Amino acid sequence: MTSEAITHGGAMNPEGDGWVTPDGRHIGPVVLEVKNITLRFGGVTAIKDISFDIREGEIRAIIGPNGAGKSSMLNVISGFYHPQEGEIWFRGQKRPPMKPFQVARQGIARTFQNIALFKGMSVLDNIMTGRITLMRSNMVDEAIWWGRAEREELAHREAVEKIIDFLEIQHIRRTPVSRLPYGLQKRVELARALAAEPKLLLLDEPMAGMNVEEKEDMSRFILDVNDEFGTTIVLIEHDMGVVMDLSDRVVVMDYGKKIGDGPPDEVRNDPQVIAAYLGVSHE
Amino acid sequence: MEVIEPRLDTIPRLVMRNAERFPDRPAYREKEFGIWQEWTWKEALEEITALANGYLALGLEEGDRVAVVGRNRPYLYWAMIAAQMVGAIPVPLYQDAVGEEMAYVLEHSEARFLVAGDQEQVDKVLEVQDRLPALERMIYVDPRGLRKYDHSRLHAYKDVQAEGRAAHERFESELAERMARQDYDTTCVILYTSGTTGRPKGVVLSNRNIIEATKLSVAFDNLTEREEILAYLPLAWVGDFIFSMGQATWTGFCVNCPENASTMQTDMREIGPSYFFAPPRVFENMLTNVMIRMEDASALKRRMFNYFLEHARKVGSRILDGRPVSAIDRLKYALGNILVYGPLKDALGLGRIRVAYTAGEAIGPEIFEFYRSLGINLKQLYGQTEASVYITIQPDGEVYPDTVGVPPEGVEIRIDEKGEVHYRSPGVFVEYFKNPEATASTKDAEGWVASGDAGFFDNATGHLKIIDRAKDVGKMADGSLFAPKYIENKLKFYPSILEAVVFGNGREYATAFINIDLSAVGNWAERNNIAYTSYQELAAHPEVYAMIEKHIEEVNRSLAEDEKLSSSQIRRFLVLHKELDADDGELTRTRKVRRRIVEQKYADLIEALYGGKERVSTETEVTYEDGRKGVIRATLEIRDVRTFPPAKSTKEAA
Numbered sequence: 001m002t003s004e005a006i007t008h009g010g011a012m013n014p015e016g017d018g019w020v021t022p023d024g025r026h027i028g029p030v031v032l033e034v035k036n037i038t039l040r041f042g043g044v045t046a047i048k049d050i051s052f053d054i055r056e057g058e059i060r061a062i063i064g065p066n067g068a069g070k071s072s073m074l075n076v077i078s079g080f081y082h083p084q085e086g087e088i089w090f091r092g093q094k095r096p097p098m099k100p101f102q103v104a105r106q107g108i109a110r111t112f113q114n115i116a117l118f119k120g121m122s123v124l125d126n127i128m129t130g131r132i133t134l135m136r137s138n139m140v141d142e143a144i145w146w147g148r149a150e151r152e153e154l155a156h157r158e159a160v161e162k163i164i165d166f167l168e169i170q171h172i173r174r175t176p177v178s179r180l181p182y183g184l185q186k187r188v189e190l191a192r193a194l195a196a197e198p199k200l201l202l203l204d205e206p207m208a209g210m211n212v213e214e215k216e217d218m219s220r221f222i223l224d225v226n227d228e229f230g231t232t233i234v235l236i237e238h239d240m241g242v243v244m245d246l247s248d249r250v251v252v253m254d255y256g257k258k259i260g261d262g263p264p265d266e267v268r269n270d271p272q273v274i275a276a277y278l279g280v281s282h283e
Numbered sequence: 284m285e286v287i288e289p290r291l292d293t294i295p296r297l298v299m300r301n302a303e304r305f306p307d308r309p310a311y312r313e314k315e316f317g318i319w320q321e322w323t324w325k326e327a328l329e330e331i332t333a334l335a336n337g338y339l340a341l342g343l344e345e346g347d348r349v350a351v352v353g354r355n356r357p358y359l360y361w362a363m364i365a366a367q368m369v370g371a372i373p374v375p376l377y378q379d380a381v382g383e384e385m386a387y388v389l390e391h392s393e394a395r396f397l398v399a400g401d402q403e404q405v406d407k408v409l410e411v412q413d414r415l416p417a418l419e420r421m422i423y424v425d426p427r428g429l430r431k432y433d434h435s436r437l438h439a440y441k442d443v444q445a446e447g448r449a450a451h452e453r454f455e456s457e458l459a460e461r462m463a464r465q466d467y468d469t470t471c472v473i474l475y476t477s478g479t480t481g482r483p484k485g486v487v488l489s490n491r492n493i494i495e496a497t498k499l500s501v502a503f504d505n506l507t508e509r510e511e512i513l514a515y516l517p518l519a520w521v522g523d524f525i526f527s528m529g530q531a532t533w534t535g536f537c538v539n540c541p542e543n544a545s546t547m548q549t550d551m552r553e554i555g556p557s558y559f560f561a562p563p564r565v566f567e568n569m570l571t572n573v574m575i576r577m578e579d580a581s582a583l584k585r586r587m588f589n590y591f592l593e594h595a596r597k598v599g600s601r602i603l604d605g606r607p608v609s610a611i612d613r614l615k616y617a618l619g620n621i622l623v624y625g626p627l628k629d630a631l632g633l634g635r636i637r638v639a640y641t642a643g644e645a646i647g648p649e650i651f652e653f654y655r656s657l658g659i660n661l662k663q664l665y666g667q668t669e670a671s672v673y674i675t676i677q678p679d680g681e682v683y684p685d686t687v688g689v690p691p692e693g694v695e696i697r698i699d700e701k702g703e704v705h706y707r708s709p710g711v712f713v714e715y716f717k718n719p720e721a722t723a724s725t726k727d728a729e730g731w732v733a734s735g736d737a738g739f740f741d742n743a744t745g746h747l748k749i750i751d752r753a754k755d756v757g758k759m760a761d762g763s764l765f766a767p768k769y770i771e772n773k774l775k776f777y778p779s780i781l782e783a784v785v786f787g788n789g790r791e792y793a794t795a796f797i798n799i800d801l802s803a804v805g806n807w808a809e810r811n812n813i814a815y816t817s818y819q820e821l822a823a824h825p826e827v828y829a830m831i832e833k834h835i836e837e838v839n840r841s842l843a844e845d846e847k848l849s850s851s852q853i854r855r856f857l858v859l860h861k862e863l864d865a866d867d868g869e870l871t872r873t874r875k876v877r878r879r880i881v882e883q884k885y886a887d888l889i890e891a892l893y894g895g896k897e898r899v900s901t902e903t904e905v906t907y908e909d910g911r912k913g914v915i916r917a918t919l920e921i922r923d924v925r926t927f928p929p930a931k932s933t934k935e936a937a
Contacts, residue, residue: 023431025431158316161316161317161318164316164317165316168543170542170543170545171549173317223428224428227431228427
């Protein structure tokens, strides 16, 4: 399916090298796999022995009731939390414990549930910060400015402008983020994550608190990002309609455990999942 | 047929002439990725020719229609010119039209090719493609989101051009032959009128229509290749076609396309157009934004602003019109220009305006005067698609807020016995596409076109005044003219009046329903410590009535000055207890009053207005937003208003 050869153990890829979705998108081999992850905060176990994989080019949703451990899972992947047990395999290699910035350099970018932008800075500057991991000029270059730093800034600006165009936020390019409505701030956050040119994009509730129209816009952008840049996307979302429409496969969590994993239709009809969401008592 | 030397009788030939005469002057600019991208006339011709050859490669035939839809972008203008080059007819569509409306025009025009700006437009067409057997190929400009679509009939614009470039030798002679067959009478474009009543009609305009209308307007305002315009109004609108296609190619000036609709203000400021058109709404919004921002300015700035604006109001338009003004006032105005007017115009992007136009609907006299007093040469024109825009234009120095000017050289106007305006000009359309009945009923054998608008020439100025749609104009009982819309517009210029409906057809005197503007009147009530709980209560408040009465009195005074309209002064009025609402069928979705429905629904109130009563009780059914129905009961006061004797003693006979 993909030309890129990825070396990995046979056990990691039981279903072969991927498939083609009904709408013509190519789902490739596994890029990231979490194996038997357990995360504890003191006596509280946030994540209990969870394993799943993420395939290249897919949109992978993580759903579950509040407090199920979804955001913690994302924080584990992004290197913010270090699980007590379990392994993370990225591109066929076991990942040693890493700092978030090291994870970012590997090509994993994220957005946050509570918007984490620099409020006083303009949209353009905020998105530029997303390119920091790609900048090569050092402090001396920056101080001299002419030459290397200037060339680099121009190249980065061009990349950022393409993202601004892509996400249709030209009209707020110079506006300080704090003056923007919530829905647009979310879009700016997505823009900043995209500026890092990630291979894997982690979206923590990209549509929380949005109205229907804003959700539709955001859904379209997520699909377009996936389609246009081939970015693999993991998203946490509560709106079931959105999850069912967008995602290729869904992981369902409840009380830190994985209770379901599969295509949206399958998951939707899983009695365990229904029980978790509707609060039906377990027999 | 007159021969023009050298042959400048089609738009593609004009582009070729420009590529020779101004090879390095900018022809098109578009802001993309935060930078103004620019194409010279030479480059534009290359792009257009490549696309034309691409069309040939795809099998576009002479006479085929090519629909074009999307926001204003150079690519879409080229798509139209390239279509003309190969002998096809461009049909620009309104980009915000919903699928159904778009389907009708595509179906009726039997477009074989469609050039779309982006995925959104492509999707809209795909949705209705079952109804479009004639549509064979779609070409899109922006590839985003379209990569995975079935490309058997879908092509990327760049690919079509690349194909054209590769095959240019193969098609060179074919293209030249086709172009040689085109002349002044070849169809230039089919523009579908949006149509307030019934289905849209396709107005067929020939090269003669477009180029002659262009020539007369260019001569009228001395437009040159040095103008800069901002192309932001719909491609399907005849005005944009004349400005961005006709005038731009005739004079060779530059067409600037904004980055997208929401950046128009910023982009305008960066470009600083010298020639600008906007509907009244745009000028209103710009003024409102300025006023709101001034409220937040420091006290010193605010005082300076108000002081100089007051001075501008006094002498600004006089200076603009070249009338005598004292040296002291001139000096003060010059100072004001440095401190206030200049920076303000610059902030609005109007700093380099030489000529600005507004048209489409009535513009409030205060708004009109505001821009003129700043030294912006804002004028009005009256036009129609069927006339290739120009019927009348206001000449420099003869600008009045309530007239639409004089016919430019080449346009003849006649007013028939019913008061309807008829015109004849070289811009008059060829026919309605596939609709001979409508053509026959609009245009007579001698080329006179019935505009559908009622108007008259003002005695004092000799300018045309448009008062209403001809079908709404009636007569008072004494036989004098009754034009409700004209009076309603005068009333609606007061911020406290949201809507007005004037009655009087066949009656002794005129009466009016008034809808107050809740935000404006509510604001006023707050400042004057008037307590109210509901719209109904505020509407019935005696102070509100007093204020409305004063406004109507002023309108009556201005009507009295006009001998034709002085007998339609409003003698009695009431303030309605509810807002006229589209949900109740009283307004159209575009907020135009449905006169007949209002008349039927409130027959009891109209009767009371003419019955001499002082109060009237009524019940009205209303529809809530969730679709439930309810009844509002109210007792409304009816007030008499002072009327004024006509200014001239000679009253027009019936």
